[in-house]
Amino acid sequence: MMDYTVKDSSIYSNTDSYSRIASADYSIRIGMVRDYQVLTDKTVQYNVEVSHGARSIPISCIVMNKFGGLFNYEEFTPFGWGTNLKSSSGLPPAANSHLKVKSGDVVLVAYLEGSSRQGVILGGLTHPARKTELDPKKLEYRSVFNGLSTHIRDDGSYKVEFKGKAINAPQLDLPPTGTTMPAPTYDLLKSGSFYGFTNDGSYLFSDGTNYQKLVKSKTSPLLSSKIGGSILQVSGAIGKDEIGIKTTNLTMSSTKANITGTLECNVKALKTSIKGTQVAIGNDQFELFDSLYKILDALGKVFLISPTGNTSPVASNPDWVSTVVPLMLKLKAATGKLKDPEAFSAIDPGDVKLESK
Numbered sequence: 273m274m275d276y277t278v279k280d281s282s283i284y285s286n287t288d289s290y291s292r293i294a295s296a297d298y299s300i301r302i303g304m305v306r307d308y309q310v311l312t313d314k315t316v317q318y319n320v321e322v323s324h325g326a327r328s329i330p331i332s333c334i335v336m337n338k339f340g341g342l343f344n345y346e347e348f349t350p351f352g353w354g355t356n357l358k359s360s361s362g363l364p365p366a367a368n369s370h371l372k373v374k375s376g377d378v379v380l381v382a383y384l385e386g387s388s389r390q391g392v393i394l395g396g397l398t399h400p401a402r403k404t405e406l407d408p409k410k411l412e413y414r415s416v417f418n419g420l421s422t423h424i425r426d427d428g429s430y431k432v433e434f435k436g437k438a439i440n441a442p443q444l445d446l447p448p449t450g451t452t453m454p455a456p457t458y459d460l461l462k463s464g465s466f467y468g469f470t471n472d473g474s475y476l477f478s479d480g481t482n483y484q485k486l487v488k489s490k491t492s493p494l495l496s497s498k499i500g501g502s503i504l505q506v507s508g509a510i511g512k513d514e515i516g517i518k519t520t521n522l523t524m525s526s527t528k529a530n531i532t533g534t535l536e537c538n539v540k541a542l543k544t545s546i547k548g549t550q551v552a553i554g555n556d557q558f559e560l561f562d563s564l565y566k567i568l569d570a571l572g573k574v575f576l577i578s579p580t581g582n583t584s585p586v587a588s589n590p591d592w593v594s595t596v597v598p599l600m601l602k603l604k605a606a607t608g609k610l611k612d613p614e615a616f617s618a619i620d621p622g623d624v625k626l627e628s629k
Contacts, residue, residue, distance in 0.1 A: 296386025302397065303331065304376040307352040318350055320391060322381050328368070333381055333391035348417070350377045350393065356445045366450025372400035375444035375453050401453040419458060423628070431468035431626045468626050476626060485621045496621035503618050516616040538613040558602040567603075570595040 303322035309332075310316055318335065321328045338346045353376030354360070371378055378399050381391040398404055406412055410426035419435035438456035464480030473488040487494040493508040502519040531537065553560040570591070586592055 297383050297388055298386045300380060300382045300394070302378065303333075303381045303391075304371055304374055304378055305350045305352040305393075306330065306354045306376060307357075308350075308355065318352065318393065320379060320381055320393065321376075322388075322391070329388070331381060331383075331388060331391040333379075333393050335393045336395070350379065350396075351444070352376050353444070353448065357447055363447055364450055367448040369450055370400065372452050373450050374448045399453075402455070419456070419463070425471075425628065427471040429469060429471040429626060431466055433464070433466040435463040466626060470623055470626065474622070476624060478624060483624045485624055487621055494619055494621060496619065498624075505619055507619060516618065518616050518618065536611070538611050540613050555606055558606040560603075560606070563599050563603055567596055567599050570599070 301322045301324060303320040306319045306321050308316055308318045315334070317332045320331050320333045322331045335348070335350060353374040367373060378397045380394045380397060382394055384390045384392060405414055407426075412426050413422070413424040415422045416435075419437050421431075421433045421435060423431045423433070425431075435458040439459050440454060440457050443454065465478065466480070467475075467477035469475055474486060475488075476483060476485040478484075482499045484495070484497040487496065491510050495506040497504040503517070505516045507514050507516070551561065554563075571586075587597075
């Protein structure tokens with residue numbers, strides 16, 4: 273039987289007409305951050321120019337973070353190429369020719385519930401104007417944020433280096449002209465400071481020239497510091513723990529200072545000066561200045577024997593034997609030999625640059 277009923281849209285729905293309304297886009301697309309806007313609830317939405325075929329569609333996006341907790345979170349600010357650009361009018365056609373001519377972050381965007389009205393920035397992709405620094409044959413990690421570089425190497429060593437914000441960073445805010453964006457350049461006077469771990473677990477921090485390193489070792493731990501021409505080392509080597517200092521001028525100031533050498537203490541200089549209101553030099557049985565005083569006092573009391581002619585030696589006087597000789601023996605026992613101090617020899621702390629190999 274033939275149906276001659278007119279398919280009136282008020283009675284019959286057209287599935288083709290409603291398919292577009294009910295459709296959802298679950299694609300993951302590449303885009304570049306253009307700018308941002310702060311909403312009334314203080315949340316930040318980033319405008320991302322998402323590539324859809326040959327077209328570029330602006331999508332409002334939020335940023336996905338590693339943690340979504342109230343107390344535990346990680347945040348970062350994506351960079352937009354048009355944040356400081358008031359209008360896109362006047363830009364040359366070449367400004368939209370390729371992503372590499374714009375400075376914005378290249379990101380991967382997914383749509384919430386399939387609706388292109390709201391996107392989520394899942395992460396970043398390598399900017400076309402930059403070459404990766406990683407070797408695919410090695411398991412490594414690199415990041416640079418505002419000139420702070422982090423590098424975890426294949427051998428397990430770790431380095432965080434300060435370069436400072438790139439001196440050509442203002443160029444990123446300029447309208448694109450169609451030329452490839454430049455690589456960052458850094459101030460050589462500010463950059464170069466770093467800290468990190470060597471592949472054996474030793475810790476090091478440095479400004480590029482001066483450094484302090486804690487060498488990890490079960491048998492020969494070492495703390496080595498070098499500032500200019502001054503070197504300070506603390507060695508914990510088994511059986512030979514020591515502290516060494518090498519510098520042009522060493523000054524110590526204290527209300528009370530104590531230095532004890534269990535075996536010996538040696539001092540040497542072109543000129544040596546010891547000054548004090550009271551000075552004592554000696555040992556438990558003999559003190560130099562006190563004994564010299566007693567010797568001189570005893571000499572003043574010795575009576576010389578002179579019957580006729582030459583007098584007898586002073587040492588033959590009984591008072592000399594009983595008073596002065598005991599003091600002389602103590603002085604002789606306290607007399608030692610001059611000995612030079614041992615020279616300080618710095619221990620090589622090994623790698624102090626944490627350079628890539």
